[in-house]
Amino acid sequence: MNTTRDLLKIGLVANLFEWYEFGIYGYLAGIVGQIFFSPGDSISSLIQGFAVFAIGYLARLLGSIFFGFAGDWAGRGRALKISLIMMAAPTVLIGFLPTYNTVGVLAPVLLLVLRLVQGFAMGGELPLNGCYVFEASPAHHRSxxxxxxxxSIALGMLLAxxxxxxxxxxFDRETIVQWAWRLPFLLSIPLTFFIIAMRRAIHDFPVPSTKLEGRSIATSCAVLKKPMLTAVSIMSFATVFGFVLTIWLPSYLNHFLNYPPRLAQLxxxxxxxxxxxxKLASGYMAHRLGYQRLVKIGLIMTILFIFPLWFRLQTLSFSHALMTQLLMALLAGSVSGILMEILASQFPSSGRSLGMNLAYTLPTVLLGSTSPLILTLMINKTGLLLFPAFYILFFGLLALPGALSLSAKSPEFPAGRL
Structure with a gap:
């Protein structure tokens, strides 16, 4: 049986590794593009780096389907342990890869192969973690x-x-390009040992007797179709807003608004x-107000204020940029902090693992991983610096009907297994 301490450890630590790697690649995308591809200008290197970033995440969909079914058939804990181990090696190996100057076109090929392997394993990790914690938690601590x-996502990104x-x-840029870029990836070695030790806290519990055993993928998806639409629409908004704010914005400040890299990263x-x-505050508020009410407030406030906030970024002031990003973090955190409860609450226990995996991974693959590339290309082509605000607004409006339709009753709330 899991104790509250175990669940805190699993909830906080299990995803930290994934999002550290995810973040460090995003923050070093310009450097990665420069050293793994043929020489070009800084924008071209950035676009190439984000292209591999996006392509690597296409494997997440296959991994999500695999681990979704594994979670519903074999148990959430067992599937979670497998995904944690599978994604460790590629991150470390990236730090040892030869560069374009050393092996030519083989360098980006090797990078892409490792990103694909890693993407497959990552397809199940975070939604499996959320499903596990949701079902193992007592109702009064669930939110x-x-x-x-x-x-844990924010902590992994913060570490990155x-x-x-x-x-x-x-280090200066020349030193980073020569060898220092490897250091953040090699830091994954001690993180891997930490994750392996943490796996001992993951105890499996019986899969519901009404599991999706014997159903095809098409049949299972048909059963989950109705809750999937609501879950995917809200997840799409949270994914786009989160990726833009935490992954891409430093590149935007540096390459398009000419902020020094150090200040943009700071x-x-x-x-x-x-x-x-x-995010912690949103979990507490969801317990008090209900996640249904909180997600509606967060969406409506984002729709109303995203343009004024993005316009404020253009003032080219460090203090204005910081205050604007903090306000956007408040809006994004009010929704993203309760995402796992939102997703888990939409699906019955018999298909919750598969439902959460698909609802989380589809927007991540199709929208999140491609957003940095799309936004960089669009601004470079059109010169419209406010384009990201249009992008976030569009997905906010798309998610609003689903958020407004959320009811206080959710299917098959478990009583908790503590």
Missing amino acids: VLCSMVMV SLVANLLFWY TNTLTLIALVVF
Whole structure:
């Protein structure tokens, strides 16, 4: 049986590794593009780096389907342990890869192969974690414990941002390109041992007797279709907003608004610290107000204020940029902090693992991983610096009907297994 301490450990730590790697690649995308592809200007290198970022995530969909069925058939805990181990090796190996100057076109090929393997394993990790914590938690702690799963994303990103900050503060760009870029990836070695030790806290429990055993993927998806539409629409908004704010914004400030890399990364680090607080607060508020009410408030406020906030970024002031990012983190955190509870609550226990995996992974693959590339290309082509605000607004409006339709009753709330 899991104790509350175990669930806190699983919720906070299990995803930290994934999002550290995810964040460090995003923050170093320009460097990665420069050293793994043929020489070009800084924008071309950034686009190439984000292209591999996006392509690597296409494997997440296959991994999500695999681990979704595995979670419903074999047990949430067993599937979660497998996904944690599978994604560890590629991150470490990226730090040892030869560059384009050494092996030519083989360099981007090797990078892409590792990203595909890693993407497959990552397809099940976070939604499986959320499903596990949701079902193992007692009702009176569920909202807060589920928020811990999302807090772990911010913590992983924060660790990545801190490491990137140190990299840019202590090394010049030439040194980073020559060898220092490897250091953040090699830091994954001790993180891997930490994750392996944490796996001991994951105890499996029986899969519901009405599991999706014997059903085809098409039949299972048909059963989950109605709740899937609501879950995917809300997840799409949270994914786009989160990726833009925490992954892509430092590149935007640096390459399009000409902020020094150190200042762009510093505002991002401070924003991630605030995001941890806002996500925790959203879990507490969801327990008090209900996640249904909180997601509606967060969506409506984002729709109303995203343009004024993005316009404020254009003032080219460090203090304005920081304050604007903190306000956006408040809006994003009010929804993303309760995502696992929202997703888990939409699906019956018999198909919850598959439902959560698909609802989480589809927007992540199709929208999240491609957003940095799309936004960079569109601004480079059109010169419209406010385009990201249009992008976020569109997905906010798309999610609003689903959020407004959420009811207080959700299918098959478990009583908790503590």
